[in-house]
Amino acid sequence: DAKTTQPPSMDCAEGRAANLPCNHSTISGNEYVYWYRQIHSQGPQYIIHGLKNNETNEMASLIITEDRKSSTLILPHATLRDTAVYYCIVRGTQGGSEKLVFGKGTKLTVNP
């Protein structure tokens, strides 16, 4: 079972920031938070991951709360091509970490 909780759907206006929340209240100290997205019928695409600190790359920013029980993926300037299902996944560093457990994710729709 997925160890994360995400809203099933969200909408965002093109050009605005998209903030996708994720709850992972049972996360343990050595587990990373990963974000992937899946654009219609394509393979999942890696976006970003983090352990404790906030992270930023060319695609997005990841904000992790101090207690690590929740996080937010931020797409700073959403475009129509960002419409996809976004998956938040927690993943350990050893023993049982050989798989990504995908839940149902959040369907993000970016509107013109």
Place this chain on the structure above:
Amino acid sequence: NAGVTQTPKFRILKIGQSMTLQCAQDMNHNYMYWYRQDPGMGLKLIYYSVGAGITDKGEVPNGYNVSRSTTEDFPLRLELAAPSQTSVYFCASSYKESGNQPQHFGDGTRLSIL
């Protein structure tokens, strides 16, 4: 950059037929994975491999077999196709298994069993 390559992209099988889904990666990754995704659902792990000659079951291995004779290739075999195996199959790879290495996915094989 090729990354993870899956073939074929589409296939229709009759019940009871067999086939092999091919997966190859050119990133020298030692970990490889097979997932299936049913309509409207997340991915479920079928099998994975931590290196050549080593494979292990995921959460839904029944009806499938795998082999890993080389670092680059990780084929998935369906011996007796059943309608329940109609799905989209994704192969993935990662450099090494730790919490700090993302998995990279292929574009999938869409399989229908009729």
